[in-house]
Amino acid sequence: MQNRRGRTNHSLRPGGLSANVTSAVGMEEPAGRQRARRHSLFTQTVMWITGLICIAFLLGSLAQAWSNSQLMQRVQSDQQKLQQLQDQHTRLGQQAAYYKDPAVIESEARQQLGYIRPGEQPVVIVGASNQSSQNVQQKTTSANNQGYWQDWWHIFFGD
Numbered sequence: 001m002q003n004r005r006g007r008t009n010h011s012l013r014p015g016g017l018s019a020n021v022t023s024a025v026g027m028e029e030p031a032g033r034q035r036a037r038r039h040s041l042f043t044q045t046v047m048w049i050t051g052l053i054c055i056a057f058l059l060g061s062l063a064q065a066w067s068n069s070q071l072m073q074r075v076q077s078d079q080q081k082l083q084q085l086q087d088q089h090t091r092l093g094q095q096a097a098y099y100k101d102p103a104v105i106e107s108e109a110r111q112q113l114g115y116i117r118p119g120e121q122p123v124v125i126v127g128a129s130n131q132s133s134q135n136v137q138q139k140t141t142s143a144n145n146q147g148y149w150q151d152w153w154h155i156f157f158g159d
Contacts, residue, residue, distance in 0.1 A: 098104060109115040116122050 099108075114122075
């Protein structure tokens, strides 16, 4: 005989009544208990998968936040470099404008290079501090005129 759910009736009682004893030999679990076990296993599986997905999203969010932090530090350092370069550009632009003035060019040529205008007479003031520097300059220019081998001779054997 079969029950309505496709199970065979292995009843020890007369009249085909099924017992709720699952530990008996040859007895199957009732359909409700199997359904509950399957439902519980499905629920646990869904919960584990949901948990893993949430952990994956959490790790992805943390990685994105770390990446954004690194990018922000890089942007800040690049902005500082840009500001320094802009300041340098501004300073160089001001210097270029300053040195375009003909009076400044003439002043620099007179002071640093010793240039004079045609028809002017140069005046050299010789003092104690200037004499020593002029003597050194005269020795170096005379040594350069003597030649390469004489320079080596003076290095090894002195004056």
